[in-house]
Amino acid sequence: MISHFPPLFLLYVFINVILLQTAGFAQELNVDKTDKDPVIPSKLFIHTDRSEYFKGDTVWFKAYGWCGAMEIPDTLNRIVYVNIIDSKGDCIEEKSCYMIDGTAVGDWHINDNLPAGNYLLQAHTLNTLKEKRLPFSRTLKVSDPKESFSFFCYPQIANSAKKDSMKLSIGFREIEQNGAVNIFKDNEVNYLLSIGKKLLGKGTVHLRNFSEFSLKSRLPKGNEWREEDTVAVLTLSIPEREIEKQFIVPVKYDVDVQWLPESGTMLAGIENKVAFRSENNRGEGESIQGVIVSLKGDTLTGFKSNEQGIGCVKFMPKEGEKYSALITNKTLVWKKKLPEAVSDGVLLKMVDQSSDSIRFSVETNKNHVGETFRLIGHRHKELFSNYSFQLKGASTSVTVAKKELPAGVVVFSLMDNGYNNRAERLVFVDAKEHMHVECVADSVQYGKRDRVKLKIRTTDDRGRGIKTNLSLAVVDENQTNVKEDSRNISAYKLLSSELHGKVENAAGYFKNGATDLKGIDLVMLTHGYRKVQTEFVPDNRDSIITILDDKFYAFKGQIHAENKKRYDRIGYNHIKLSVMSKVDGGMRFIESQVDSTGHFSFTHPLHYDFARMVIQAQRPNRKKTGRCFYGTVNLESIPESWNFHLRPAVPSFYTKAERAEINRIRSFKKNQVSKTGAGVTWMLDLEEVTVTAKNKKWYEDFEGQAINIADMDTLDPTGKRYENLFDLLVRDFGAKLRYERSQPGVLLPCISMEATECVPIFLVNGGVFMNCGEMPDHMMHLMQALSLMQVRELKKVMVVPPTSELIPFYGDFEILGGGCRQSMVVIETYGKGYRGDPDGILTQIHKGLSKPRTFYSPKYNKNNSPEFDNRTTLYWNPTVITNEYGIAEVDFWTSDSNTQLDVMVNGVQVGTGITGSCNQKIVVRSKK
Numbered sequence: 001m002i003s004h005f006p007p008l009f010l011l012y013v014f015i016n017v018i019l020l021q022t023a024g025f026a027q028e029l030n031v032d033k034t035d036k037d038p039v040i041p042s043k044l045f046i047h048t049d050r051s052e053y054f055k056g057d058t059v060w061f062k063a064y065g066w067c068g069a070m071e072i073p074d075t076l077n078r079i080v081y082v083n084i085i086d087s088k089g090d091c092i093e094e095k096s097c098y099m100i101d102g103t104a105v106g107d108w109h110i111n112d113n114l115p116a117g118n119y120l121l122q123a124h125t126l127n128t129l130k131e132k133r134l135p136f137s138r139t140l141k142v143s144d145p146k147e148s149f150s151f152f153c154y155p156q157i158a159n160s161a162k163k164d165s166m167k168l169s170i171g172f173r174e175i176e177q178n179g180a181v182n183i184f185k186d187n188e189v190n191y192l193l194s195i196g197k198k199l200l201g202k203g204t205v206h207l208r209n210f211s212e213f214s215l216k217s218r219l220p221k222g223n224e225w226r227e228e229d230t231v232a233v234l235t236l237s238i239p240e241r242e243i244e245k246q247f248i249v250p251v252k253y254d255v256d257v258q259w260l261p262e263s264g265t266m267l268a269g270i271e272n273k274v275a276f277r278s279e280n281n282r283g284e285g286e287s288i289q290g291v292i293v294s295l296k297g298d299t300l301t302g303f304k305s306n307e308q309g310i311g312c313v314k315f316m317p318k319e320g321e322k323y324s325a326l327i328t329n330k331t332l333v334w335k336k337k338l339p340e341a342v343s344d345g346v347l348l349k350m351v352d353q354s355s356d357s358i359r360f361s362v363e364t365n366k367n368h369v370g371e372t373f374r375l376i377g378h379r380h381k382e383l384f385s386n387y388s389f390q391l392k393g394a395s396t397s398v399t400v401a402k403k404e405l406p407a408g409v410v411v412f413s414l415m416d417n418g419y420n421n422r423a424e425r426l427v428f429v430d431a432k433e434h435m436h437v438e439c440v441a442d443s444v445q446y447g448k449r450d451r452v453k454l455k456i457r458t459t460d461d462r463g464r465g466i467k468t469n470l471s472l473a474v475v476d477e478n479q480t481n482v483k484e485d486s487r488n489i490s491a492y493k494l495l496s497s498e499l500h501g502k503v504e505n506a507a508g509y510f511k512n513g514a515t516d517l518k519g520i521d522l523v524m525l526t527h528g529y530r531k532v533q534t535e536f537v538p539d540n541r542d543s544i545i546t547i548l549d550d551k552f553y554a555f556k557g558q559i560h561a562e563n564k565k566r567y568d569r570i571g572y573n574h575i576k577l578s579v580m581s582k583v584d585g586g587m588r589f590i591e592s593q594v595d596s597t598g599h600f601s602f603t604h605p606l607h608y609d610f611a612r613m614v615i616q617a618q619r620p621n622r623k624k625t626g627r628c629f630y631g632t633v634n635l636e637s638i639p640e641s642w643n644f645h646l647r648p649a650v651p652s653f654y655t656k657a658e659r660a661e662i663n664r665i666r667s668f669k670k671n672q673v674s675k676t677g678a679g680v681t682w683m684l685d686l687e688e689v690t691v692t693a694k695n696k697k698w699y700e701d702f703e704g705q706a707i708n709i710a711d712m713d714t715l716d717p718t719g720k721r722y723e724n725l726f727d728l729l730v731r732d733f734g735a736k737l738r739y740e741r742s743q744p745g746v747l748l749p750c751i752s753m754e755a756t757e758c759v760p761i762f763l764v765n766g767g768v769f770m771n772c773g774e775m776p777d778h779m780m781h782l783m784q785a786l787s788l789m790q791v792r793e794l795k796k797v798m799v800v801p802p803t804s805e806l807i808p809f810y811g812d813f814e815i816l817g818g819g820c821r822q823s824m825v826v827i828e829t830y831g832k833g834y835r836g837d838p839d840g841i842l843t844q845i846h847k848g849l850s851k852p853r854t855f856y857s858p859k860y861n862k863n864n865s866p867e868f869d870n871r872t873t874l875y876w877n878p879t880v881i882t883n884e885y886g887i888a889e890v891d892f893w894t895s896d897s898n899t900q901l902d903v904m905v906n907g908v909q910v911g912t913g914i915t916g917s918c919n920q921k922i923v924v925r926s927k928k
Helices: 007-023 126-130 489-494 517-526 564-570 656-668 725-733 776-787 804-809 813-817
Strands: 042-048 052-054 058-067 079-085 091-100 103-109 117-124 136-143 149-158 165-174 186-195 198-208 213-218 231-238 243-250 255-261 272-280 289-294 299-304 310-315 323-328 333-337 346-353 357-364 372-379 382-390 395-401 408-415 421-429 436-441 451-459 468-476 552-561 576-583 586-593 599-605 610-620 626-628 631-636 642-646 708-711 736-740 743-751 761-764 767-770 794-800 824-829 843-847 873-881 887-893 899-909 915-924
Touching (some): 042 126, 042 136, 042 468, 042 489, 058 489, 058 873, 186 213, 255 323, 255 517, 372 395, 421 517, 436 899, 451 468, 552 564, 708 725, 725 736, 725 776, 725 794
Parallel strands (some): 761 824
Antiparallel strands (some): 079 091, 079 117, 117 136, 149 165, 165 213, 186 231, 255 272, 323 333, 372 382, 372 408, 408 421, 436 451, 468 899, 631 642, 736 743
């Protein structure tokens, strides 16, 4: 099924098709010519509330997606797949998040049993997989909260020159038993620093909690330590508390400098722009300076890098002459050879970039005057500009209109008549379309448990309010390592995701809605060349775009009869395949016709969590009523194949309740869809959920209070003793059967002023499935779902009488306050599979979308909680929508810590996908 394109995307496709036709050729960039299904390029960014967590925490995240080379909001992909990868490379958690208009919301609860360490969050869509694009990834650090004390050490300078010194930043972090962080607490810390057997220094220093101390030490002379001793050992200890930690610090110091001519080649006799990039052996940019000298020792010019170690220099090399750079940093001096200049070739130079155009200069030194070249602008296998021109002299100017180009990194390739790539230049196109985000708090400082009101305003370059879709995180800076660079959506979308290798301080180029074009151009010059391989393709290239629609789960398969010879003769097309599923608390019934060879297919709407699907094949008898079909149904196109054997010994494959539900649906409308509606409304109408932490042994919490416990493996090993869950509760737990609108239910004892029995709370696998706060119609759906729960799914069932411990499971506190307390039915099911012989109804659990949870934030009223509040993430809101004036307001409460809060806002303009972000600090101090 091909999805409907938004108008902007249709315009984008139309423009590109016209460009291809007028150019007279098309490029295939690293694509097989036999590829008949071009993939629309897609890109993802994940905003997480923070990057450091404790066991038991929840990682809250929002995904932003863009599609096409113009990078408009992704309306092609419907699912964002998020995987959590451990240090061994194994996927320990999978999330499937539903994406609407280019955004998706999700979370990951960190299990208490998970080992501490670093984990990788990876995200992709179907298109990024087909495109073979690297998934978006972010490192998450998970710590053990029981380890309340930890040392840290960061090397600031580590050199190995004879007269060098080393500088280390050391300190400790300690969390109180109640979870508080006392930043005024200090400890006496002993330190010992050595290289091999050579002692560099030792002593004692007083360190304050979460503060840093700089430890400086001279490195020994070359003859006092072996050259192979390239690391120093730092030992930190607090003897009276028996805490000790050792750190291995690299001291072998080296700086590597790469020299990169502007368009790939340095040409003799012409002024060249040569960029350079310096890195130390820790992969960090190193600031350098120096001069360019000839082989004879003549100095041509000087150069100096920025703080990230990148820069450029202009000079004119002579033919046959070799050049070197004399480089110095704070301590080292060394020489580096430059690439040799060639005597024949062409250069592609970017001269300047105005508000509406980019001007290039194509220069040559020999034999190319009069030749025809093409300057092609492209990105992600899409062609945006194609200029054919003739070299009229040593230098020819070419101007490219920016209205043809997308914002961000564009690759410009200079090609000769044979479509050979002769020069290449990466250019950052500033489209002058920025989204400015301003976040203003209602005070400059707050006390503990104070209410904070934030006003968010989003505007365009003209200061006009614009409608945006934002995500907002507020975290305690004392408890997490905040790195703005990795959280800036503009820096990732426009820069980091388009370049090879690491871009240091990417967020620094996008501050306050402005773009540092000069600094970004240095990044363009120093992050390598794409070396695009091209080939000529005729004009009549198939330009039809085929898109796989993931609005539905697609199922296909084949039926095989036991009496194969007969059915091969008469065909299978009179067989009907029926599928009934319980999804999102409701029922759905689908029928599929089988063709003459027994093949069938049907689609099932996307759903949340796990869905139980029941399948049945039937053939009509003379009275046109359904009779069982004996054979095998094979389902394909599912991650885990289903193989159902339909057995002749079973007269019917549905229970009475299920047959009644099927008849009701058939009589109402044969192709009825779920009452929750089609499309996305069923997701938008989700009720808010308060997330409460559950102990991993939640089931044992109730065993001591239960009046009866049924171990179903012992009580009903075959799964045939009871008709359904309610039958079990009536026969073995003393419940009373009750019908409401012909829907069965049960009553159990309660504490009430008006009644002695009422509908119980149902707890399924640690989560509240139904309580007394449900609306009548919704309760009917839930009771219906419980009645269809198969006994073979049940592992344990217990009934807990009304107690005060059940209060957290009540949904309606007005009823609770009126004196009504219910019994609770606690149910544990099998995660996969069923108990006993799988006769009877043939079912399968199919995993659906991950259901998003709602972030819980307390609302204080006169310090109404005696527990110490030490939240790390104080507020998370993934769906902050500004109005047409660009205004939105949110509020939250501070914790009990004296700290500084970090507020991070990321988001996109609705419809265009233009990005913007804002970072704000909020101070929290005790009121005197």
